[in-house]
Structure formats: C-alpha cells, structure tokens
Amino acid sequence: MDLQAELDFPEFKERVEQFCAIYCPPEQEFELDRNPVYPEALHQAMASSGLLSHCLPKALGGSDGTLVELCMINEILARHSMSATNILFINGICAALMAMAGSPEQQETYVKGIAEGRLKFSFALTEPNAGSDAAGIQASATADSEGYRINGTKLYTTGADVADYILTAVRTDSEGKASRSVSLFIVPTASEGLSIAPLDKIAGNDVASCQVEYRNVTVPTSARLGEENAGWSTLMLGGGLERLSVAACCIGAAQASLDEVLEHVKHRKQFGQPVGQFQAVQHQIADMATRLEAMNLLTYSAARKLQAGRPAVREISMAKVFAAEGAHEIITYGMRLLGAKAYLSETAMPRRMRESFLAMYAGGTPEIQRNLIARDLGL
Numbered sequence: 001m002d003l004q005a006e007l008d009f010p011e012f013k014e015r016v017e018q019f020c021a022i023y024c025p026p027e028q029e030f031e032l033d034r035n036p037v038y039p040e041a042l043h044q045a046m047a048s049s050g051l052l053s054h055c056l057p058k059a060l061g062g063s064d065g066t067l068v069e070l071c072m073i074n075e076i077l078a079r080h081s082m083s084a085t086n087i088l089f090i091n092g093i094c095a096a097l098m099a100m101a102g103s104p105e106q107q108e109t110y111v112k113g114i115a116e117g118r119l120k121f122s123f124a125l126t127e128p129n130a131g132s133d134a135a136g137i138q139a140s141a142t143a144d145s146e147g148y149r150i151n152g153t154k155l156y157t158t159g160a161d162v163a164d165y166i167l168t169a170v171r172t173d174s175e176g177k178a179s180r181s182v183s184l185f186i187v188p189t190a191s192e193g194l195s196i197a198p199l200d201k202i203a204g205n206d207v208a209s210c211q212v213e214y215r216n217v218t219v220p221t222s223a224r225l226g227e228e229n230a231g232w233s234t235l236m237l238g239g240g241l242e243r244l245s246v247a248a249c250c251i252g253a254a255q256a257s258l259d260e261v262l263e264h265v266k267h268r269k270q271f272g273q274p275v276g277q278f279q280a281v282q283h284q285i286a287d288m289a290t291r292l293e294a295m296n297l298l299t300y301s302a303a304r305k306l307q308a309g310r311p312a313v314r315e316i317s318m319a320k321v322f323a324a325e326g327a328h329e330i331i332t333y334g335m336r337l338l339g340a341k342a343y344l345s346e347t348a349m350p351r352r353m354r355e356s357f358l359a360m361y362a363g364g365t366p367e368i369q370r371n372l373i374a375r376d377l378g379l
C-alpha cells in the first residue's frame with residue numbers, strides 16, 4: 001500500500017490549498033485572534049466550495065469523500081487557519097452523526113442545511129462534572145406530553161452562540177449505564193429556557209466555546225436523533241472521527257511551524273553564518289521533521305484502516321496522542337528557534353503555541369488516549 005497519501009491526491013490537495021490562499025490569508029488569522037468575531041464569510045466560503053460537506057454522502061449534498069480526504073482537508077486548513085478547522089470540526093461532526101443516525105427528514109433538513117451553509121450546528125457533550133468521564137453526564141431529557149423537557153448545563157460547547165441548533169447528549173434514563181441511557185437531541189438555540197454564554201479562551205475566541213444552560217427546554221419527539229437511550233454508540237462513532245480530525249489538524253499546524261522555522265534559520269545570521277548551519281540547530285530541526293513524518297504515517301494509516309471498515313480504535317488513539325503531543329513539541333522547538341521574535345505577538349508561532357493546547361483536550365486528553373490504547377491491548 002502506498003503510505004504517501006499526498007502523492008495519491010495532488011489535484012485534490014491543490015484545490016484545498018487554493019481555497020486557503022484566497023480565504024485564509026495570514027493577516028486574517030492575526031485579526032481574528034486580536035478582534036475575535038465569528039468568521040461568517042469563511043464559513044460560507046467553506047460551504048459553497050464543498051469543503052464543509054466533502055465527506056458527507058452525495059445524496060445529502062456532499063461528495064462521498066473518504067476519511068483520508070477528510071484528514072487532508074483538516075491538515076491543509078490547519079496549516080493556514082484554526083478558525084477554518086473549528087468550523088469544519090463542529091459542523092462536520094454534527095452532520096456526520098446526523099447522516100449516520102438521523103431519520104430521512106432530519107438528514108434532509110439538517111445535514112443538507114449544514115452542507116449548504118444555511119444551518120450552523122454546535123455539539124454539547126461535556127458538562128461541568130463530566131469531561132473525560134463523558135459517561136458521567138447528568139443533563140437529562142424527560143418525556144412528557146409535548147415531547148421531552150431538557151435540563152442541565154453543558155460546557156465548552158463550541159460555536160453555540162452562533163449556531164441554529166445544538167446537538168445535545170443527555171440522559172433519558174437516570175438509572176442505566178451510559179451505553180443504554182444516553183440520547184441525542186437536536187435542540188434549536190432559539191428555544192425558550194436555553195441560555196448561552198461564551199467563555200474567554202486563550203485562543204480561538206472567534207469560534208467561541210460556551211456554557212449552555214437548559215432550563216425546561218421543550219423539544220418534540222422528532223428532535224431525537226435515533227432511538228431513545230441509543231445515543232452512546234453514535235457518540236462513540238463520532239469520537240473516532242473527532243480524534244482523526246484532531247490528529248490531522250496537528251500535522252498541519254506542525255508543518256506550518258516547521259516551514260516557518262526552516263525559512264528563519266536559513267536567513268537569520270549569527271556569528272557570521274545562518275543559524276541553520278549550526279549542528280545543534282540542525283538536530284532540532286531534524287527531530288521536528290522526523291516527528292512530523294511519524295505523525296503523518298500514524299494518522300493516515302489509521303484513516304485508511306477505518307476507511308477499509310476495520311476496527312481502528314487503538315490506531316486512532318495512537319495517532320491522536322502522538323500528533324497532539326508532537327505538534328506541541330514541534331511548536332515549542334519553533335518558539336526556541338525563532339529566538340526572541342517568537343515572543344512577539346506579531347508572529348504566528350506564539351498563537352500556534354496557544355492553539356496547540358486545544359488538541360490536548362479535544363477528542364479526549366492524552367491520558368484518555370493512552371487508557372484506550374491500553375484497554376485495546378487487553379489491559
């Protein structure tokens with residue numbers, strides 16, 4: 001098998017690169033970091049270019065794109081714009097879950113709505129007392145004559161302040177294990193009893209992460225995604241996509257950092273020569289490149305395995321933890337090798353440093369990935 005995914009898809013990659021050249025210029029990233037407002041024009045451009053929907057089924061407005069292509073899109077977008085990856089991440093995961101588990105009406109309305117850029121979604125699983133232990137969620141939906149009443153608090157719900165709907169995970173049975181007591185609901189953000197408050201983050205405030213309070217929010221039974229108490233398996237499928245996407249984004253951010261560092265050390269002179277001529281510097285760069293190559297191989301190999309329909313929980317967690325920690329390490333090298341310049345907020349590296357922490361949490365922390373790998377190894 002050809003492990004060099006990029007060689008297989010030159011035209012596809014070129015298309016995504018061209019999109020980024022037009023819609024994700026570097027100055028836009030600085031501006032969104034300094035003065036965060038939701039990048040609506042970018043969102044619409046992603047929808048009309050088909051990037052947002054590429055991996056959705058053709059019948060629902062997508063292009064039947066593969067998981068390898070999903071990784072490529074994430075990787076290339078992440079080289080240029082964290083805002084773009086956030087937009088794709090949230091809306092893409094919600095659309096994928098609804099394409100997998102939704103009724104024909106839900107698919108027609110919501111998945112197509114996302115694909116066409118008419119609807120925005122946000123995804124609410126994490127709660128104040130349930131982060132890594134997602135099975136510990138306490139938000140609940142109680143059936144009544146009008147459908148369901150939802151109560152609870154969600155945290156870090158990204159994009160909720162601009163979303164039309166929040167795909168919300170709640171308990172529909174207070175007694176059972178999560179695998180048999182969690183349901184998913186498509187909750188309109190305009191619902192009575194719903195309040196949304198953005199949280200102040202260290203990066204990515206243009207796509208705000210929010211605290212969401214549900215106080216007797218009433219939704220019809222038709223807002224339920226799939227069967228009652230059967231939401232957990234849908235969530236688990238989404239978790240795999242989420243981790244793969246995060247791993248691919250890490251490759252992009254790390255590649256951008258390596259490119260910038262290479263450029264710098266070739267031109268910055270000290271002691272009468274470019275600093276890139278010092279062996280100590282070369283070794284750091286060799287380590288960055290080696291780590292990046294390994295991140296690439298792990299991520300695309302996991303994507304191919306999942307795409308082939310084979311179990312890939314272990315490989316996806318390996319890719320995710322290795323890429324998240326790898327990107328952080330590569331960016332830290334970048335901070336050192338750019339010298340004091342990297343301490344100035346006018347350069348991209350310190351922003352990437354702040355952004356790189358997100359990959360540690362999103363889709364589960366490094367400790368949780370290692371737990372999953374160990375469990376898959378029979379421990």
Ligand SMILES: Cc1cc2nc3c(=O)[nH]c(=O)nc-3n(C[C@H](O)[C@H](O)[C@H](O)COP(=O)(O)OP(=O)(O)OC[C@H]3O[C@@H](n4cnc5c(N)ncnc54)[C@H](O)[C@@H]3O)c2cc1C
Nearest residue numbers: 123124125126131132156157158209361363364365367368
């Ligand atoms: C910017 C941002 C955006 C996010 N967006 C969303 C979103 O849109 N929707 C959503 O639902 N969530 C979102 N999240 C939440 C994210 O999924 C959680 O942060 C993540 O699941 C970890 O949960 P926690 O932060 O509560 O950490 P905790 O679970 O409190 O963990 C704290 C520490 O304890 C460690 N730990 C916990 N349990 C174990 C264990 N069993 N073994 C070893 N170590 C352990 C963790 O690894 C970590 O180091 C977002 C988070 C961030 C930062």
